[in-house]
Amino acid sequence: MPNRIWEEIERLKKERGAIILAHSYQPGVIQDIADFVGDSLELSRIAARESAELVIFCGVKFMAETAKLLSPESTVVLAAPDADCSLAACMSGADLREMKRKHPGAEAVMYVNSTIDLKAETWACCTSANSVEVVEAAPSDEVIFGPDRNLGTWVASQTDKTLHIWPGGCHAHSGADIRDLREKMAEWPDAEVLVHPESPSVFLREADEVLGTGGMIRHVEKSRAVKFIIGTEEGMIYRLETLFPDRQFLAAGKIICDDMGYTTPELVLKALESQDCGIQIPAEFAERAEAAVRRMTEIGG
Ligand code: SF4
The missing domain is CATH 3.40.50.10800 (NadA-like)
Incomplete structure (x- = not known):
């Protein structure tokens, strides 16, 4: 990476009270630029703890949304605006409502790799780090789990609870x-x-x-x-x-994951320079989605 970009990133970070968060799947050069590198749960907790004025998120869309839910006062900008998650895209809030109709009495635990409207229908989110603990903590013997079938199948093998698993997957x-x-x-x-x-x-x-x-x-x-x-x-x-x-x-x-590879130093710099207001959470989902994500950060892992 040219020195000029590195120096400009460092200068703007100070000037704008910004932190750079990067998921562990990001390209090496982005991990080197970041203030914190971690998994979804760690980065969510860091975003909440740091309360930075500006959070530049190097990852995919659902991660930046999660950071925004936990740090509503911060401006959260996704460095690569087109970076999305194929897993999150395979289940919606409407899909979960339909599953709830089929399994009344089952609480919903959704992997944090999910859309905002799905989170809003969910009792608690989880990461791969605390998925078993969150399912165990759910106040029901039956749990609807999604969107990832492989993770759900593995969780089902670790608990006595009955899981109804959405058949989604990460490509x-x-x-x-x-x-x-x-x-x-x-x-x-x-x-x-x-x-x-x-x-x-x-x-x-x-x-x-x-x-x-x-x-x-x-x-x-x-x-x-x-x-x-x-x-x-x-x-x-x-x-x-x-x-x-x-x-x-x-x-x-x-x-x-191609989307994880979209982030470049130039895009990080552009995000720091931008004056836009970053990720916006639709008001109809914000409160319920935040409650599901907060539970995730409070349980195990
Ligand atoms: S597509 Fe797979 S690897 Fe990429 S962000 Fe989603 S879950 Fe992670």
């Missing part, structure tokens, strides 16, 4: 090819295999640990292993290599 994780993982396992037979629960169940069966991105970091920190095969979006490899330069990491396969 990046769902498309992962088990032959790639098996090839890597043959290449590095002594490596620990860490797999994200959005991955297909055949991946989860091969894993030593099923973990969200924050859980992967905590696991590597305390593990004695030197080599790790990582079954999640490839941006995570850069994050792990930065944090643990004495360990080795190999991607389990081609798990690539």
Whole structure:
């Protein structure tokens, strides 16, 4: 990245009271620019704690919306305005209302990778880090879970509650090819295999640990292993290599989210320069969606 852009970003950050948040799947250069790098839950909590005047979010749309819900006083700008999530797009608030009609008495727990109108219909959101805890905390024995089928299936295997699972999926994780993982396992037979629960169940069966991105970091920190095969979006490899330069990491396969790659240093600079009012949450959803997200931040993980 040219020095000029780096210096301008640093200058504008100070001038505008801004912080830059980046998800662990972001390109390496964006992780280097950011003040904080983390998973959805960590970044949501940081946005709420910091109460910055301006939050530049490097990730996808639902993440910037979540930050705005928790920091309504901050201006939250998504650095790459077109970056969206295929998983969030596959279930709406109307879909959930229909499921509630079929399963009266079941509370709804929705993955935070979801649209605002879906969050507004939800008892609590969760991340992959606290999904089991949130389902356990729901005040009903039956729970409607969405939008991710793979995560829902994994949560169902960890709880006695009955889950009614929406059949959605993340195109990046769902498309992962088990032959790639098996090839890597043959290449590095002594490596620990860490797999994200959005991955297909055949991946989860091969894993030593099923973990969200924050859980992967905590696991590597305390593990004695030197080599790790990582079954999640490839941006995570850069994050792990930065944090643990004495360990080795190999991607389990081609798990690539194009939208996560949209952010560039130029777009971060443009977001800092822009005077627009950033993410706006429609008033009809704001209060209910915020309650669902606040529950998420209060429960476990
Ligand atoms: S990796 Fe999948 S779940 Fe994550 S933002 Fe991309 S499409 Fe959405």
